[in-house]
Amino acid sequence: MSPRIETPLLPEQEPSSDEKHGFTSGVVFNVSTTIIGAGIMSMPAAFKVLGVIPALLIITIIAWLSTISVGFLMKSTLAGESTTYAGVMKESFGKTGSVAVQVVTMVSTFGGTVVFSIIIGDVLSGNENGGSVHLGVLQEWFGSHWWNTRIFALLFIYVFFLLPLVLCRRVETLAFSSAISFLLAVLFVVISSVLAITALIKGQTKSPRLFPDLTSGGSFWNLFTASPVIVTAFTFHFNVHPIGFELKDPSHMIPATRISMILCAAIYFATGLFGYLLFGDATMSDILVNFNQSSGSSIGSLLNDVVRLSYALHLVLVFPLLNFSLRANLDELLFPTMKQSLAEDTKRFIGLTLSLLICSFLSAIAVTDIWYFLQFFGSTTTVSISFIFPAAIVLRNVHGVSTSSEKIIAAIMLVLAVATSIIAISTNLYSLAANLMVSFGNSPPL
Template sequence: MENVLKLILVLDTLIGDVLSGTTSGDVHHRGILEGWFGAHLWNSRAIVLLATALLVFAPLVSFKRLDSLRYTSALSVALAVVFVVITAGIAIIKLFNGTVAMPKLFPELDGLNSIWNLFTAVPVLVTAYICHYNVHSIDNELEDRTQIKPIVRTSLFLCSSVYIATSFFAYLLFGEGTLDDVLANFDANLGIPFSSVFDDIVRVSYAAHVMLVFPIVFFALRLNLDGLLFPTSRHISRDNKRFAIITVSLLAVIYLAAILIPSIWDAFQFTGATAAVLIGFIFPAMVILRDSYGIASKRDKILAVTMIVLAVLSNSVALYSDAMNIFRKKEVA
């Protein structure tokens, strides 16, 4: 549940960055609304997130079945593909025009700190694939439960394709100027005709994509929290009062936390280095070691121990690097 909550905060923070803008170092990257209308109180981060929560999130999270979100989910996937296609198209056009500089293929390791910093990317990658908390809910609503395996495999393949294509073409396009939140790179002239139009299409499509993903993740959070607080009560979908109270309370907490999170990169790093690692690696390995049904082989248990050790070591380093980077930023400021 902790990981689901943190992931939702990441999504909410990303929406705030895209719509209202974000600051990287001393440079402020304008959000969509700020670019269109200028900086005003009504398009500040707090107001924009509040409007998003009331006008977009509230109606979508009011559904009691995942099946009710099938069309918005399909649309969110389509919007993610639009983002990738446009980014790839711009990168390819600039590549043929000879206006893309050759990016570095390998990081520069100029000391121990550089090696530590490499570990900060691991939690971000881990967070991207922590999505299995919805598998059981989807499985329960399927008429033919044998479909769950191809559904999961197709989802992982699609996600991997989008991640790889986005990272490759974005880095090819922006090179060393690629920001933690790559969407912030689309607030400047891309060096192609109708650059501002493509900038807006990319950011609007991805902001809409994130908004439509939010209720899917929220569904699992609400279900898990209800099971934790009311383990003996009837299902939350059959109790309108409990459903409304938990939904409103969670939206309020998420809204307040999203305003306070300073950076999408910080959110991804600490989410991936804590809850995501527990959910994705340590807890599954512990289940194997416990082996309640006596079906785990010796090889399985060795792999489980290895997974726990690697997860703890790598993410301890990542947490240390994240914390040190934050302290350095404060000292510089």
């Protein structure tokens, strides 16, 4: 259960009747859309590594802990004077704390925008992975031309779709696009579910493992590389304050978060299970690649294209939510003494928006793989945003509002997060070192 939030009986200033506030339904869509990003594409691969039952348990536990940590954040925020994540950390840990959360949030959100762009580029223009060429939708429809290469396809998306969306100055104005985005994610799940059930009836599904295959010590440690992917999939805490403080009563963020967590956990489990049923051990880290026509799948070409394009459009609509938090934290870091808000300062707003958009575009052109991105973020930045920082705020308890039970939960959350992160990072580094040794061993000596 999330911690109870106490708000003053007499607010210092009664909001004017004509002041605009967000609505709980819009909050649910914005939170759900922030959660369901690129992580859903790697959920079937996580099921392949973990097995169905452990994956279900981890999804449930992380969703529950994420709801609790949001409660921690909002309770500490309303007990103090700040209205931002960085501000709450500053109240607890000084300037070092605020800078830490700003940097971590910027790295996480910027990485998220890059991952989204990579997937969109893969859908439209394809990619080449391990010598295997996967065609994009544009190549399949029109053949290979200069105008449907990755760089030009992404440039078109950035200029005509992403730019108008990221120029929105209030996150509440994105509620409608978030609703559409959420429905597109549901469409993806429905299509995958129908395909899996149909294949199951025909006896064409793969046999999923209920538990992981622990045939060697190495495979056991590899389980810890899948957990960060799920952590990344549930990370939205960087948007808790921007979304919550557009409500008339920010404490309403808690019930909206509970609803969003239930919806997103159900979507993640359905996607992971049905995707794993469809493709079995052939499941790729980005399941959209499995829907490629050249993958040898028996799925019709029309459904292939619908699945890929619907989710690419979903990511286009999620992009501005990540960019909103990225831009706000960068502004707070670079211009901490500016009295005029970012939304009211047109020159500052446009400058930061265009700079971040250009950096995201160039990074998406330079980088082509999302799995290591998700592993790295899940074991470092996102686990800090979701669990380590909120738990530390509760244990610090500068406002004296944390109860003994909350401190115990926070301590357990902190230990689990740190321990899992260390194991995941160590396993990833070991795997990277092993791959490098194999590469150098197969290469001619210098």
